[in-house]
Amino acid sequence: MKRKMSVFCLVFLMAVAIIGPDLTWAEDPKEIKIGATIALSGRFKGIVGTFKTLGNEWASLINERGGIYVKEYGKKLPIKFEIYDDASKPENARKYYEKMATDPSISFFMGPFSSFISNAATTVAGKHKIPMQMVCANDAVLFEKPNYWRVGVLVPAEDEWERLVPIYKKKGGVKTFATITMDTLHNKGAIKGFEEDLKKNGFEVVYSVVAPPPTKNFAPMIIKLRKAKPDVVCIEALSPAFTIGFLKQMREAGYKPKEIIVGHVTKHVIDALGPYAENITGLAYYYDGDTQDHKDFLEILRRSGFTWGEYMESGIRFWAYTRIKQAIEKAGTLDRKKIMDTLWNMKTKIMGLDSFVTPEGYGALGAWPCQVQGGKFVSIWPLDKAVKLHNYR
Secondary structure, eight states, rough: OOHHHHHHHHHHHHHHHHHHHHHHTSOOOOSSEEEEOOOOTTTTHHHHTTTHHHHHHHHHHHHHHTEEEEETEEEEEEEEEEEEOOOTEEEEEEEEHHHHHHHEEEEEEOSSSSSSHHHHHHOOOHHTOEEEEOOOOGGGGSSSOTTTTTOOOBBGGGGGGTTTTHHHHHHHHHEEEEEEESSSHHHHHHHHHHHHHHTTTTOOOEEEEETTOOOOOOOHHHHHHHHOOOOOEEEEOOOOHHHHHHHHHHTTTTTSSEEETTOOOHHHHHHHHHHGGGOOOOSOOOOOOOHHHHHHHHHHHHTOOOOOSTTTTHHHHHHHHHHHHHHHHHTSSOOOOHHHHHHHOOOOEEEEEEEEOOOTTTOOOOOOEEEETTTEEEESSSHHHHHHOOOOO
């Protein structure tokens, strides 16, 4: 009898040793953990370096309301971010997402800034089958290969500028455009789509140039701009330094087009240019409204210590945060596959607008026009408002 009991105990202990970790994972989680990297240093710091604070303030706001309801556990769970600095480098992002993939308590990945860093991160999500809500990433290269474990929040890069053309068409006063583009996939894609829209609507592109990111001498371009005499000069560059360098040299040369558009305009541009920034037109991922989402977004901005105009991509972050919350609530579980299924299939509202994912994985969020007026960014959308409020220089 003793021998039988010993054998039974041994078998039982072996079974516990084998499935022990699973028993631990089966316990109700105490929180919902989201893993992400952000460019807290490197060349993209000036665009997104404050977004660690933004994410934590969003989590605080949600947690003050009890957290996110998960039906499987019959209760709300607090949300928490685990964030690493990728230093604006794809190899760092890949390393940290691989590290986070070994942590079973992480239910969700949130993507890094830029398409080329996201391209590295999404491979980790696909490899380990962890849901990833991409953020500032919408270049075509990300969607060329199927990857079920990533979805975007943005429309394709080629459609980013699509709300600008209707303003000039309805307002009148300009006919010719010039484009200055920093040589990245994203910038070239955005300008390509804009130039196509211009031509379809009867406008003329009289000068177009693509320049490498290290460009510091813009004098040859400015000379050519003088000869081409465009009404509107457009700058599309992820790097604030590129944009500021070009505009400063244009100012110093005394060249004054009727309109300047900056695709990735930031507080740094205003600070660097001073009065010359007045009436620069840009694109923002926010427009004025009074939905609860609008109120929540403005509240987390207030807590973070900056405005939507100072960091334009903050609006993209809010849409991504909201989609993550909606996906968990609708899935009713932290099961990774069920969450990913929900991300692909759910159709919701954010800031009163439709939010969904296309079959390729693109999102529905586009950019809205804004303008620097009185030293601050002003939302100039919808179209009738834009035509009324927009000023030429």
